[in-house]
Amino acid sequence: MxxxxxxxxxxxxxxxxxxxxxxxxxxxxxxxxxxxxxxxxxxxxxxxxxxxxxxxxxxxxxxxxxxxxxxxxxxxxxxxxxxxxxxxxxxxxxxxKERGGYLSNTFISLNLKIEELQLMEADRKNHFFVELNKSLDLFPDSFAHHKVLPHLLNVFEFGGAGPTVLAPLLKIGKLLPEDEYQRKIVPCIVRSFGSNDRATRLNLLQHLDQFIDQLQPSVLNNSLFGQIVTGFTDTVPTIREHTIKASLLLAPKLNDSNLSQLLKFFAKCQLDEQAGIRTNTTICLGKIAPHLNSKTRDRVLVSAFTRSLKDPFPPARSAGIGALGSTLSYYTPVDMATRIIPSLSHMTVDKDQSVREQTFKVLRLYVDKLEEHSKKMEPSSDGEGIEQTEGASSSVASWTAGWVSSISKYVSTSSSAKPETTPAAPPTSSYQPSQRQTQEVKTTIRTTSEERRDNKWDEDQWEDFGNDDTKKGTTHSSSGWDDEMWESFEPTPKKTTPTGRAPPSSSMKLSKNKSLSPPPDTPPGDDFWSRLETSKPSTRGRDKTTPPP
Incomplete structure (x- = not known):
């Protein structure tokens, strides 16, 4: 020079x-x-x-x-x-630089603007970051790393940058080595999630797929999870919806404790006032099911999906049916037969045609699965349950056999009687169910009902899973018959007199309201039965050869 x-x-x-x-x-x-x-x-x-x-x-x-x-x-x-x-x-x-000139291109204009970034107003900065994010693919990797990234970090660190700076910052971050990413980009992400600015948190949720792979599980579970789940209770529906969608990316890296917390928020979101949020909650729950442990799946999935079948929004019901179809492999044959198929059967008469069509497809899957299971079942595969069932069946069978034999004996005795001779007293039933046998039947039914109730995670329990302060509802028995209904089918033992004979009916009285019963200390003789025969009611329409019972 x-x-x-x-x-x-x-x-x-x-x-x-x-x-x-x-x-x-x-x-x-x-x-x-x-x-x-x-x-x-x-x-x-x-x-x-x-x-x-x-x-x-x-x-x-x-x-x-x-x-x-x-x-x-x-x-x-x-x-x-x-x-x-x-x-x-x-x-x-x-x-x-004029239009059509050699230097009239995005790369040149953005590089000229980035030098003036600190002097720009907020609106111009946001417009610049949006334009930069769209054009970063045109930049050489080394140029973006060493030239553009320092400017973006400087703006983010000292403020003045809106939420739009995160998109190009995260895109360039993919070009960095792992250690440099953890040192430069992750602190920016943690700091942004803690911001009170909804636009910043929404921007992070929308671009979660760009940095979730680089987040360590320890950072996610200890530092970020508590900040992310605040979006489930946000008053803005858009924040709640994107938080639910973000759960699909978070679930693979969450521990069991945080997954349980996530399901509590899902249970509340199933009751959200926004129909779209309720639908997306069911869809997301079905997709994160593989990341839940077996106990949690047994407790939650069936109750959550069957609840969605009662949603007034047709897509929400369709989402529940689809979730039951996609998670079929996680259910036992007993749950399929006793809980899922009965719930799906109600949807076959749904008002919405698309819901009905999807229901029939899923029902066929479950029926085919149960048919395969039935072919593989062994006669004694139920273990203790079979012993209880056989005990109950033997008690009922013995009671029925005795009752039928008693009637047969009575009919044969009555048909052999002759009208000329004095009829013998009608025999009493030769069998009365003992108190022990009656109690066995009740115990078996009650045990079966309790077993089904213990294995059932009903909607009340799913609501409690979502709200610890909610009182548990009453769990109804699924046995189909309760004790009172079953007792109404039991035989009532007849009252007998000290002599062992059945007392006469109230219609068998002499005129002037005098009873025909003999003195209690003397057995009835021929005179008593002859007087009874002369005062018996009309037998019109009966077989005259058969005495009245």
Missing amino acids: YSYNDTNVPLKTFQYLNKYDPPENMKQAKRKTEKWSRDMWGLGCLLWEVFNGPIHQSSNLRDTSKFPKSLSSHYLQCVNANPMARPNPSELLQSL
């Missing part, structure tokens, strides 16, 4: 640089020049080498075959033999 007005120009020490000298230096007579004439000639030489390679001699500068059309004319101005015809640098740059 030397002063423009200095006449003592130093000589070059490297002779191979002479090829870059302008033509006016080779002539003895001095020609009139502009102060930028020598620099424009040097710029022309640089442009030629960019597109063609090293210059071997000055005559090479005449070849413009490899130049872009938008640049060739400006290049020729720079290597003009007349130094006064070479363009002013500011005018040259302005001409190149």
Whole structure:
């Protein structure tokens, strides 16, 4: 470098640089020049080498075959033999940046703006970050890493950047090595999730897929989870909806404790006033089911999905049916037969046609699954349950056999009686169920009902799972018959007199309200039965050969 007005120009020490000298230096007579004439000639030489390679001699500068059309004319101005015809640098740059010019592109404009980032107003900054995020793919990776990223971190650190800065920041973060990402990007993410600005947290939830793989499980469970789940209770429906969708990406890295907390929020979201949120909750629960442990799945899934079948919003009901179909492999055959299929059967008459069609498809899956299970079952596969069932069946069978044999004996005795002879007293039942046998039947039914109730995680318990302060509802027995209904089917033992005979009916009385019963200490004789026969009621329509019972 030397002063423009200095006449003592130093000589070059490297002779191979002479090829870059302008033509006016080779002539003895001095020609009139502009102060930028020598620099424009040097710029022309640089442009030629960019597109063609090293210059071997000055005559090479005449070849413009490899130049872009938008640049060739400006290049020729720079290597003009007349130094006064070479363009002013500011005018040259302005001409190149005009529409259609060689420097009129996004990469150049964004790099010019990023240098002025600190001086921009908030609205211009947000617009710049949106434009930068769309165009980052055009930037060389090393340029984005070493040139753009420091500017973004500086703006984020010292404020003045809105939520839109996160998108390009996270995109460039993918180019960083793991240790540098943990050191530069993760602290920005944790800090942003703790912000009270809804727009910032919403932006993070929307771009969670760009950085979830780089988050360590310890950071997610200990530092971020508590901040993320606040979105479930946010008053803005958009925040709640995106928090539910983000759960799909969070679930694989959450521990069992945080997964249980997540399900509590899911239980509340199933009762959300927004129908779309209720639908997405059911869909997300079905997709994160593989990440739940077996005990949690047994307790939660069936109750949650069957609850969604009662939703007034048709897509929510359809989501519940689809979730039951996608999680079929997690249910036992007993749950399929006793809990899921009965719930699905109600949906076959749903008002919405799409719901009915999906129901039939899922029902076929469950029926096929149960049919396969039935073919594999062994006769004694139920263990203790079979013993109880057999005990109950034997008690009922013995009671029924005794009752039927008693009736058969009575009918045969009555049909063999003759009207001419004195009829014998109708025999009493030869069998009465003992108190022990009756109690066995009740105990078996009660045990079966309790077992079904113990294995059932009903909607009341799912509501309690979602709200610890909610009182548990009454759990109804699923046995189908309660004790009172079953007792109404039991035989009632007849009251007998001290002699062992059944007392006469109230209609068997003498005139003047005198009873025909003999004295309690004397057995009834022929005289008693003859008087009873003369005062018996009308037998019209009966078989005269058969005495009344």
